[in-house]
Amino acid sequence: MPNFGQRFNKVFAVIIAAISGSLRAGSSNNALLRAAAKLAPEGVRVLLEEDLGKIPHFNPDLDFEGAQPPAPVATFRAFLSGADAVLICTPEYAHGVPGSLKNAFDWIVSSGELRGKAVGLILASPGGGEWARSSLTATLEVMEARLLPDTSISVRHARKAVDDEGNVLDDVLAEKIRSILVRLAEAARSDSEQSEVS
Numbered sequence: 001m002p003n004f005g006q007r008f009n010k011v012f013a014v015i016i017a018a019i020s021g022s023l024r025a026g027s028s029n030n031a032l033l034r035a036a037a038k039l040a041p042e043g044v045r046v047l048l049e050e051d052l053g054k055i056p057h058f059n060p061d062l063d064f065e066g067a068q069p070p071a072p073v074a075t076f077r078a079f080l081s082g083a084d085a086v087l088i089c090t091p092e093y094a095h096g097v098p099g100s101l102k103n104a105f106d107w108i109v110s111s112g113e114l115r116g117k118a119v120g121l122i123l124a125s126p127g128g129g130e131w132a133r134s135s136l137t138a139t140l141e142v143m144e145a146r147l148l149p150d151t152s153i154s155v156r157h158a159r160k161a162v163d164d165e166g167n168v169l170d171d172v173l174a175e176k177i178r179s180i181l182v183r184l185a186e187a188a189r190s191d192s193e194q195s196e197v198s
């Protein structure tokens with residue numbers, strides 16, 4: 001699990017949990033998230049979830065109040081709990097959300113780690129990913145996540161736009177990703193200020 005221990009001051013350090021919907025070693029979605037980590041503005045850290053493939057199939061029989069969840073599920077929940085905002089970057093599969101990503105989200109419907117949290121969404125698929133976006137948006141709404149309108153983009157040309165190390169070769173795309181991170185950080189800081197007041 002990523003180390004949250006380096007957060008020294010919540011006002012300055014915003015943690016964005018980055019989740020990829022692709023398990024592929026050479027994934028362009030993973031490369032885009034590595035790019036996001038590099039493009040993060042000062043005071044923002046993008047931490048990548050790398051164990052989505054270890055999360056077992058969701059089974060409601062294992063998900064009751066007081067139950068000890070499987071270890072990868074506990075790790076995933078802690079990863080999200082420790083984050084101030086979330087960035088999802090996913091391909092579309094068969095006009096839908098990749099099963100591994102939907103499965104991971106099924107585990108947090110009841111536990112609620114995304115409730116009220118600002119979420120950004122990058123759909124990196126050659127076809128634009130509109131079916132996946134629509135389905136994922138509905139799922140995020142059910143989980144009461146806050147999908148901000150200006151933090152959602154489609155990337156059709158990810159393979160050409162970013163290399164394996166996460167260097168973005170397209171300035172317009174780099175600016176869009178940076179802007180998503182800025183908006184997520186603003187939303188997270190605003191949430192934090194409001195919770196301190198109330």
Ligand code: FNR
Binds near residue numbers: 095125
């Ligand atoms: C795809 N792909 C795809 N693309 C799309 O735009 N709409 C779709 O419905 C699908 N369906 C689909 C099904 C399956 C089984 C595969 C393997 C692929 C293409 C896919 O989105 C594309 O290869 C992405 O670039 C994969 O992302 P990563 O793995 O590079 O991050």
